[in-house]
Amino acid sequence: MRGIAQAxxxxxxxxxxxxxxxxxxxxRDEGAVLRGVPEPSGAAGATVLSEDETMIINMxxxxxxxxxxxxxxxxxxxxTVLRTKPIIGYLHTGMEKTAEELTFVQGATNVTRMDYIAPLSNELVWSLAVExxxxxxxxxxxxxxxxLMAELQRVSSHLMWxxxxxxxxxxxxxxxxxxxxxxxxxxxxxKVTGLRMNHNYIRPGGVAADLPDGWEEDVELICHNVLARSEEYDDLLTGQPIFRERLEGTGVITAEQALALSITGPILRSTGVPWDLRRTMPYLAYDEVEFDVLxxxxxxxxxxxxxxxxEIRESISIVRQVLERMPLGDWRVQDLKVTPPPRGxxxxSMEALIHHFKVFTEGMRVPEGEAYVAxxxxxxxxGCYLVSDGSAKPYRMHIRGPSFVNLQALPVMLHGGLVADAVATISSVDGIMGEVDR
Amino acid sequence: MTGTSSDPPAAAGPGSSVGEASDQPAGEEGEAVIAPRVPDGILPEGFATSLHARLVPAGAWALFPARDSYYETVAALKAHGYEMLSDLCGVDYLSHPGRALTVGVAPERFEVVVNLLSLGIGSRVRIRVQVPEDDPVVPSLYDLYPGAEAMEREAYDMFGIVFSDHPDLTRILMPDDWEGHPLRKDYGVGRVPVQFKEMPGPRARTASAASAARAPGRNGATCGA
Known part of the structure; x- marks a missing residue:
């Protein structure tokens, strides 16, 4: 122990x-979720092993x-994997501390860099919290x-996965x-935001710019292509025996364990709990679109x-509904204290110039209070837990990163499995380290 | 945001999602005292009055238990149906002591904020417990919610709040030998010295090489010479 710790x-x-x-x-290390209740699958037996029978390795x-x-x-x-411990922090850059130094207007540029595979989700939760x-x-x-953007983001993130x-x-x-x-x-x-990643597009008060001309065709093309190709993925992977052998029955977690460990997202849903915040606690206008929770x-x-x-297919279906029903009008709040006037x-207008200057130098003052938005x-x-003291900078900003919490599922999911399956399981947790370490 | 509600998200209107909090002044100090009407079923019987429930933006409820009854409060809420701990984090109120609390709650420097989620009731509830600076210890929620483990380690790492009876209270994001707790308000932001700014130009470098060799400055001022 000493030797390892010091090396x-x-x-x-x-x-x-x-x-x-x-x-x-x-x-705990062996993944027994409920204290005092040993895991049925041999945790009690495993504890009697002596050191020279087991080996600690790093991945x-x-x-x-x-x-x-x-x-x-x-x-x-x-x-066989007995115990697992995720060690994190290698990408820790103190973004929660940084957020306290940035104004509410600048904050979106900070949070967008956390989950770099789905930056728009971060911007969205931040903006909703400020709003x-x-x-x-x-x-x-x-x-x-x-x-529209959040669902396309889900598509791109799942494709990446x-x-x-x-x-x-x-x-x-x-x-x-x-x-x-x-x-x-x-x-x-x-095309919409000017950047492929880290968009700073969804901002408190709305979005940074309207959709460009011809966005409908672009979106329809994406929907068509992704849907068609998702059928090809079925041919390539879903029915393939080797692929199924690797995935079926590995990395198992139960609903009870997942809830106890605060696991959310696809991992929780894979245990049969139909919990999707878009459906169960609707935000934006998700209560007006049709989609299935898988x-x-x-x-x-x-x-x-x-x-x-x-979920890629469901998101495409939502995107198509948005495409049909996209309303016209303003794309940000017409409140000069929150959003700057248009460049033109x-x-x-002198007043517009002053407001523009004020928003970007001082930022906006947000009423004192605290909010948790998920x-x-x-x-x-x-989730974003935001505390404001009435100034133009957040007093405290905390992001509840799903990857950070979901990593706690790994000891449970890996326990009793083979090292070779660990790779598949780590992958299926879909942890984004930028968000884990923040 | 949360579906707490006896007032369901103002039915329809795409705007309803963010405008929910608009009917109460968002967290203003004067409003803290009233005994709010907690919708039925959100909290166990008798909770609202004894724990100073308070409506906070986004339609959630905040409870302010004393440190002694913190664990019991969370346990009662878990028994009531809050099966998931969504989030746990610390806040350092060093430079903002006059924040809005409720009657009978004395502000302390630190706060541990717990967000619980009930899938069954479909609501969230927040617990804010005051933690004094000279004795920053609160009971760990690990036995109730094993998912608290990493979150409590993070709060310990960032604020130095000790969670008693936590199975493995070590730093999680910072290295083990790190000094201080970075998210405390009296912990400076720090800065990274600019590597080349203090470097003299090529001429000055040859001239000052001798002196630099005698007293090597920080920041590797001699490395290029």
């Missing part, structure tokens, strides 16, 4: 030796299948544009296909694969 920099955060751990810690932070800088310390008995303190009411077009999951399991063609389709969505984002039965990796693939007005990001519930 690396993480010290006490690492997975300790079995002999040094208390029963309680062992139960990561540079392991290619860990999608970034996730490091897992695993205790193995042969090829709930401001108590402004958005014009309908802003809401529907946000829904399909790609990396395929790569982890040895299907390099899936990787290429996933990236190819995602690129179409990112191309559309670039649930699994077994809580294994294959369920999570199937849920994500079908600055040349002709939305369904592609990875689960992303």
């Amino acid at each position: 690396t920099s993480e010290g006490a955060q690492e997975l300790g030796l079995r002999s040094a751990a208390s029963t309680r810690a062992l139960l 990561g932070p540079q392991h290619p299948s860990t999608h970034g800088v996730l490091r897992l310390m695993m205790e193995l008995d042969g090829e 709930s303190l401001l108590a402004v009411e958005l014009p309908p077009r802003a809401i529907w544009i946000r829904m 399909m790609a990396s999951n395929g790569m982890d399991l040895g299907s390099t063609s899936m990787m290429i296909y996933g990236f190819r389709e995602r690129e179409m969505v990112l191309g559309f984002f670039e 649930v699994g039965t077994y809580g294994d990796n294959f369920d999570r694969y199937a849920i994500r693939l079908n 007005r600055i040349d002709e 939305i369904e990001s592609p990875r689960g519930e992303i």
Whole structure:
């Protein structure tokens, strides 16, 4: 224990030796969720193993299948995983501290960099939190544009997941296909926001700009292509015996465990709990569109694969409904204290110039108070807890990152499985380290 | 945002999603005292009055239990149907002591904020417990919600709030040997020294090479010489 702890920099955060751990810690490490209730699958038997029968190995932070800088310390008995401990923080950049130094107007540029696979979800939750303190009411077009972008974001994020999951399991063609389709969505984002990632497009008070001319055709093209190609994914992966063998029955988690561990998103739904914030606690205008909440039965990796693939289709269906019903009108609040006047007005109106200057130098003053707002990001519930002291900067901003919380499922899901399945399971958690470490 | 409600999200209108809080002044100080009417079923019997429930923006309810009854409060809420702990975080109110609380709650420097979610009732409830600076200890919620583990470690790492009876209270984001707790208000933002700004130009460098060799400045001023 000493030796390991001193040889690396993480010290006490690492997975300790079995002999040094208390029963309680062992139960936790082995994934027993409810304290005092040993896991049926041999946790009690595993605890009597001596040190020379087991081995502690590291996966990561540079392991290619860990999608970034996730490091897992695993205790193995042969090829069976007994204990797992995720060690994180390698990408910690103090974004919550940074947020306290930025104004509410600048804040979106900060949060968008957390979950870099789904930046618009971060911007959305931040904007909703600020708006709930401001108590402004958005014009309908802003809401529907946000829904359009959020759903396309879900499509691109799940495509990215399909790609990396395929790569982890040895299907390099899936990787290429996933990236190819995602690129179409990112191309559309670039057309709308000017950037492929880190858009700073959804801002408190609405969105940064109206949709460009001809956006309907672009979106329809994306919908058509992604839908058609999702059928090809079915041919390539869903029915393929090797792929199914790798995923079915591995990385199993039960609904009870998932709820106890605060797991949300596709992982929770794969256990059969129909919990999707878009449906159960609707925000934006999700209560006005039709879509299905997909649930699994077994809580294994294959369920999570199937849920994500079908969520792409559901999102496309939402996007098409948005396409039909997109209202006209303002795309941001016409409140000069919240959103700057259009650029064109600055040349002709002194007042517009002053407001523009004020919004970008001082920012807006947000009434004192606190709010917790949560939305369904592609990875689960992303929440923003915001405290304002009445100034132009947030007093405290906390992001409840779904990836951060979902990583706690790994010890449970990996326990008792094989090391080879660990790669598939890590992939199916879909943790984005930028959001885990913030 | 949350579907707490005896007033369901103002039915329709795309604007309803963010405008829900507009009928109460968002968290103003004077409004803290009233005994609000908590919709039936959101909280266990008798909770609203004893714990100073208070309506906060986005239609959620905040409770302010004392530190002694914090664990019991959360346990009662769990028994009532709040099966998930969505979020737990710390707040350092060092430079904002006059925040809005309710009657009978003395502000302390730290606060632990817990957001619980009930899938069955479809509502959220928030618990804000005051944690004094000289004894920053609160009971861990690990036994009730194992999902609190990583969140409490984060709050410990960032604020130095100790969660007693936590199975593994170590730093989670910062390295083990880090000093201080970064999200505290008295912890400076810090800055990264600009690497080349203090570097003298090529001529000055040769001239000052001798002196630089004698006293190597921070920031590697001698490295290019």
